[in-house]
Amino acid sequence: MSGANAIGRPARAVVFAYHDVGVRCLRVLLDAGVEVPLVVTHADAAGETIWFGSVAAVAAEYGLRCEAPEDPHDPALLAAARAAEPDFLFSFYYRKMLKPDWLQVPRRGAYNMHGSLLPRYRGRAPVNWAVLHGEHETGATLHRMNEKPDNGPIVDQLAVPILSDDTAHEVFGKVTVAAEIVLARSLPELIAGSALEWMQDLSQGRYFGGRRPEDGRIPADADARQIHDLVRALAPPYPPAFLQLHGRRVFIERTQHARTPGSMPGSGLRLVSDGAALWLIAADGSALKVLAARRDGDAQPLDAGCFEALHAGRWVAADT
Incomplete structure (x- = not known):
């Protein structure tokens, strides 16, 4: 040329x-x-x-x-x-x-x-x-x-x-x-x-317009498709999507549409463990498998076992 x-x-x-x-x-x-x-x-x-x-x-x-x-x-x-x-x-x-x-x-x-x-x-x-x-x-x-x-x-x-x-x-x-x-x-x-x-x-x-880290908060009324798109749009290296659990942010870095292994406890937007994996359950009951997550300030990933130990249970509703 x-x-x-x-x-x-x-x-x-x-x-x-x-x-x-x-x-x-x-x-x-x-x-x-x-x-x-x-x-x-x-x-x-x-x-x-x-x-x-x-x-x-x-x-x-x-x-x-x-x-x-x-x-x-x-x-x-x-x-x-x-x-x-x-x-x-x-x-x-x-x-x-x-x-x-x-x-x-x-x-x-x-x-x-x-x-x-x-x-x-x-x-x-x-x-x-x-x-x-x-x-x-x-x-x-x-x-x-x-x-x-x-x-x-x-x-x-x-x-x-x-x-x-x-x-x-x-x-x-x-x-x-x-x-x-x-x-x-x-x-x-x-x-x-x-x-x-x-x-x-x-x-x-x-x-x-531009986006701020705060814009990554997962809406309480979003369905699984909307949450998945938000997570994908903000996955690292960008500031990730998050929800608040017990006053602390949990960053959701990767999700996947998948069928849950059974009924999931609780109601509203919540994070649930089935003992082997983490699931993000939307308010309407639609679900996403969480492939990567971490708590704000923690270097290690948040997996099902860590989640249950931290929260003394298998599900936690998001703070609203």
């Missing part, structure tokens, strides 16, 4: 990037011969579990200038970008909105890679939201940026399946590959100036 543009010199791009999508898409640009005079990323946040690749490390590997400003709209950074005279600006999982000053820097357009099949799941945490809502597919979309988030016309997108027991982490791995494919196959036409774009029908999707 040639990175030369219409006037014969290599295409040049300023890149805003973070996370695995940022790593893979930056490598796609470099592999295509695109010059990258400036990479802007984030400093890893204190207290955040960093389970993903480092854009800064890739930039260092290739000797690229890399900045991690608290405010990306720093005038000196904008001036440096303008001086580089980039053809394109790309945003690959960068976490902050870029204002019009940045969008006007590239001569041939600013583009963002989003982790959903736009116009569905615009906004934050699109993979987690798609899993939480029980979707059967999601994907990656390359689109032109404008002043509104995930709003501009689409260049290309690729769907990936969501299996019924996939966690958001597993789906994110698929979306990362989809993003790499979408960029690699779109880049030649972008550079040649022949890429076609189509407007989004925003009525076919909606905007979603």
